Amino acid sequence: MPIATGxxxxxDVSLSYGFGAQRRASGTIRVQAGQFYDGTIRSITIGPGSTFSSARIAVMQRLAVEPTFSITRVERPNSSFTTRLARARVDYGFTPLMFASGLVQWNSADRAFSTNLRFRWEYAPGSEVFLVYTDERDIRDDRYATPTTVRGLxxxxxxxxFSRMFRY
Structure with missing residues (x-):
């Protein structure tokens, strides 16, 4: 149902608790409740504390996982919906000048599953090679598809x- 103009x-109010970044596992649990246009919104997020910090689990010295899970419920006078977002980022540092990272994400609102894999190598001071692979798939259930629904990739x-820094 559309939201009326005006x-x-x-x-809203939110409450969060952050686990210290100095620990092997860190992050934040956040609960939010408030108004959303002509209705209400409630959410719980386990993972990042803010845009600048994230939940982090140090598996090994060079390997870390950053998980996030969020559930949001919106209730309006004539409709309501719940969205779920699950995301995990994996980082591995081969050396201080070379790393690989991967991000996988599932979004129930879009019914999409996406991946992003990245490799970075600084082969000389100021000179780098990046390889990035991105993939997004629609995982919609065929029972709820319409004739215009795009499924699959x-x-x-x-x-x-490739960048190269030239020194004069």
Whole structure:
């Protein structure tokens, strides 16, 4: 159901608890409740504390996992929905100048599963090679598909970036 035009005031309250970054496993649990246009919103997120920090589990000295899970419930006068987001980032540092990372994400609202794999190598000071692979798939259940529903592969890209710093 569409949201009527006009002005809306939003007020909400959130409570979070952060686990110290100095620990082997760190992160934040956040609960939020408040107004959402002409309805309400409630959510719980386990993972990142803010845009600048993340939940992190140091598996080994060079290997870390950053998981996130979020559930959001929106209730409006004539409709309601729940979205779920699960994400995991894996980082591995081969050396201080070479690393690989992977991000996998599932989003229930889009019914999409996406991956992003990245490799970075600084082969000389200021000179780098990046390899990035991205893939996004629609995992919608065929029982709920319409004739215009796009299923399967939605997006795929392989990017190679090479930079060289020249010193004069």
């Amino acid at each position: 002005g809306y005031g939003f007020s 939605k997006n795929r890209a392989l990017v190679v970036k």
